[in-house]
Amino acid sequence: MADGANATVAGARRRGPAAGSGASPRARGDRPLAAVAAAFTLAQLVLVRPGMGLGWDETVYVSQVTSHAPAAFFSAPRSRGVSLLVAPVASWSSSTALLRVYLAVLSGLALHLALRAWRGLFPTRVLVTAGAFFATLWVTLFYGPQAMPNYWVAIGALICAGCFLRARGRGAxxxxxxxxxxGAALMAWMRPTDAVWVTVPLLAVALVRRRGWLLLALVGGLAAGGVPWVIEAYTGYGGLAQRLADASRIQGGLGRHIAVDDQLRSLGGRALCRPCTGPMPHPVIVLWWFALPVLAAVGLAVAVRAGRTARTLVPLACAATAALPYLFTIEYAAPRFLQPAYALLALPVADALWHLARAGDGRWRPWPAALVAVALAGHLAVQLAVLVHTVDRNTDSRRDWARTAAALHRLGIRPPCLLIGHEAIPLGYYAGCSSGNTHGNNANTTAARIVDAARRMPVAALVGPDGTPPGYTRSWTPYRISDLQVRIAPRQEARPVPDGTPDGP
Structure with missing residues (x-):
């Protein structure tokens, strides 16, 4: 009887863990990562809400591939990656809700793949914590379902750095x-300059260590994603040097600028901080930002002690080079700019948190573990509060664009049509019109062309609350829609409606 029992136990040991669970250890390690990605997707759909309209930059990217509105002016810094990403939905449907659901699901799948790239480099519990930390930042939840490039640069950075460390190991x-x-191609596809900054440490390591295949993979990926941007520079922007110069001018002139304080001001939920004035957010909102480098340093110390320095040093170095241009070379800020840095920093930060909460033998440290739990709970509450405020504010502003577009339709501005001036790009998308500007970062036409267009289609000039109508619109019929001045070219027989009332002779 005893021999039979021993044989049964021995057989179970030989069969391994999968015999009892029906899944291999590798598959069981994937389940927590998949759960984080699924929760991230669900949180986007619940908290950001698919019905939120498209933002300014989104209308530019989506208009390139949709039949709902003419393509908006595509300025020098932009890349076509986002437009191609949304094309499977935007090319045949004008539903913003459908596009949001598509991007939320896609961003969740992408997070899962990015975390899987780090399996074996960090314990599963660290990867789950890192993924949850990055996924619960308000900026990640807010931009995950949006047609914007920065989240995808972050995903590409995680994949590229993780696979780089795996490729340099034996037997890879x-x-x-x-x-x-x-990973390199995805980054370059979305934002070529960001891709170069992120991969600088990886290129340096590959060169110093003479890893030819790694260097070829990095350069090949960057080329695959960036060459279309370079070709477009010569076909539409006067050459690569001119496109880079134009991109620098649009961003206020790249140089020695300290934008650290600007990034801090943007953490309260400001999508774009330009010019970045006003008070700092509440200290509780920015506390996590100062804790990041401290915890990352702790994570590096833990890695050095454990003899796995490269696994932590590589993401730290890539995070530093990814953040550098947005902290020290531009005069404005947007929280989404630092998403790649946050994604890479999440790994050593998560490693540090587990080291603080648990001793080397696996036992919990009661007081440190409790403090870590309380800090994480408070951090989550703050992030969700900022997210809700940001979503509400942006939803309202985008509804205003939709209402203004409807009022313009009632005034006779219907496709094919042209809008110029204040917020012409987003309002043009919402109204189904082309958009134009004679000056500024989005200048793409002249006064003569606008006057000529007015002979062929409805044209309206939009003037903000503090703006002055262009001289060539003085004879156009003035109206007012909320706080927006509207002047319509005389060929239109506009009929006043409640949302657009005459504003004088």
Whole structure:
């Protein structure tokens, strides 16, 4: 009887963990990562809400591939990656809700793949914590379902850095090299300059260590994603040097600028802080931002002690180079600019939190663990509060655009049509009109062309509350829609309506 029992136990040991659970240890390690990604997708759909209209930059990217509105002016810094990303939905449907659901699901799947790239480099519990930390930042939840590039640069950075570390190890197969190339291509596809900054440490390591295949994968990936941007520079912007110069001018002139305080001001939920004036957010909102480098340093110390320095140093170095241009070379800020840095920092930060909460033998440290739990709960509450405020404010502003577009329709401004002036790009998308500007970062036409267009289609000039109508619109019929001055070219027989009342002779 005893021999039979012993044989049964021995057989179970030989079969391994999968015999009892029906899944391999590798598959069981994937489940927590998949759960984080699924929760991230669900949180986007619940908290950001699919019905939120498109923002200014989104209308530019989506208009390139949709039939709902003419393509908006595509300025020099932009890349076509986001437009191609949304094309499977935007090319045949004008439903913003459908696009949001598509992007939320896609961003969740992408997070899962990015975390999987780090399996074996960090314990599963660290990867789950890192993924949850990054996914619960308000800026990640807010931009995950939006047609914007920065989240996808962050995903590409995670994949590229993780596969880079796997590829340099012994016995690494070609899959890791393909991952390096794919991550680099994704970043360059979305924002070529960001891709270069993120990969600087990886390129340096590959060169110093003479890892030819790794270097080829990195350069090949960057080229695959960035060459279309370079080709477009010569076909539409007067050459690569001119496009880079135009991109620098649009961003206020790249140089030695300290934008650290601007980034802090933007953490309260400001999508774009330009010019970045006003008071700082409440200290509780920005506390996590100062804790990040401290915890990252703790994570590095833990890694050095454990003999796995490279696994932590590589994401730290890539995070530093990713953040550098947005902290020290531009005069304005947007919280989304630092998403790649946050994603990479999440790994050593999560490692540090687990080290603080648990001793080397696996036992919990009661007081430190309790403090970590309280800090994380408070952090989550603050992030959700900022997210709700940000979503409400942006939803209201985008509804205003939709209402203004409806009022313009009632005034006779219907496709094909042209809007110029104040917020012409987003309002043009909402109204189904082309958009134009004669000056500023989005200048793409002249007064003569606008006057000529007025002979062929409805044209309206939009003037903000503090603006002055262009001289060539003095004979146009003035109206007012809320706080917006509207002047309509005389060929239109506009009929006043409640939302657009005459504003004088």
């Amino acid at each position: 197969g070609p899959a890791a090299l393909w991952g390096v190339a794919a």
